[in-house]
Amino acid sequence: MLHLRLIVPADRTEEVVRTIESTVGTAHLAVLSGAARNPVGDLVLCDVAREAGDELIAELRAIGLDRDGSIAVDHIDLSISKRADKAEAEAPGEGADAVLWESLTDATHEESTLSITYVAFLAVATMLAACGVMLDNAILIVGAMAVGPEFGPLAGISTALVRRAPRLVGRSLLALVVGFASAMLLTAGFGWLMEVLGLFDKSMIEAPRPNTAFIFRPDWMSFVVAFLAGIAGTLSLTSAKSGALIGVAISVTTVPAAANAAMAFSYQDYGQTWGSSWQLLANLAGIVLSGTLTLLAQKALWASQRKRQLP
Incomplete structure (x- = not known):
């Protein structure tokens, strides 16, 4: 699994949330309104199966989040969660075969x-x-x-x-x-x-x-x-x-x-x-x-x- 930490301009938070929710293989979505200070915005956190990570990151970049906010990605070594297991099972392909091009x-x-x-x-x-x-x-x-x-x-x-x-x-x-x-x-x-x-x-x-x-x-x-x-x-x-x-x-x-x-x-x-x-x-x-x-x-x-x- 991958952990995404996003800083999102407040006027685009709903769009980013919809993008995450519509991506197969995501879990543990959290939104902290107004938590970001530099740049100013909301802090959005989520986990995503590795095999779905490249697609989600590409969509977030298409929104312009890399330009106007921030996209940070961490690898999760251990995730004990049924929701995480379900997300990995639903994501197409195998995580070991996925290439994170970014x-x-x-x-x-x-x-x-x-x-x-x-x-x-x-x-x-x-x-x-x-x-x-x-x-x-x-x-x-x-x-x-x-x-x-x-x-x-x-x-x-x-x-x-x-x-x-x-x-x-x-x-x-x-x-x-x-x-x-x-x-x-x-x-x-x-x-x-x-x-x-x-x-x-x-x-x-x-x-x-x-x-x-x-x-x-x-x-x-x-x-x-x-x-x-x-x-x-x-x-x-x-x-x-x-x-x-x-x-x-x-x-x-x-x-x-x-x-x-x-x-x-x-x-x-x-x-x-x-x-x-x-x-x-x-x-x-x-x-x-x-x-x-x-x-x-x-x-x-x-x-x-x-x-x-x-x-």
């Missing part, structure tokens, strides 16, 4: 913002991966994969393509390009410092490295793994099962590929630089493609499911 757009918008924190996480992850590739240590590579925040902008691109939001595409691309460029530049500087300290040397990048050689030797399996990870990551976002994102993060070699490209370039090993760059691009393309196709499939399947169940 929530998804908002989440990916936030995750794809180019910020100091985002660049710092990506840079630290790339430096960890640099240690992994130089030491041929698979554990460090896995750790770097888990730290990397790059799935946010990739999900943002997929969401923007499905929702036809060019500004979100531009924002996500900016975060990816500037983020990876900054991380690779900082990693090259980190590599120089490690060489000065005697911890890195050229022989390490030229060694066979059986545990991490896959990073600069891309093949079709690299794309397949990224494609499957993109599906899992998108399903995780749309179903609010964020724990699965950890598995997605350690399935793709975006950050390790960027790290190896930076280190190989600094040691003038252009063969590895090229191979790692292709590995990075293959993973990015696979995730964006599968994420977009997954969202399109979810959109089509949900529309078909609702059409079958509605009278």
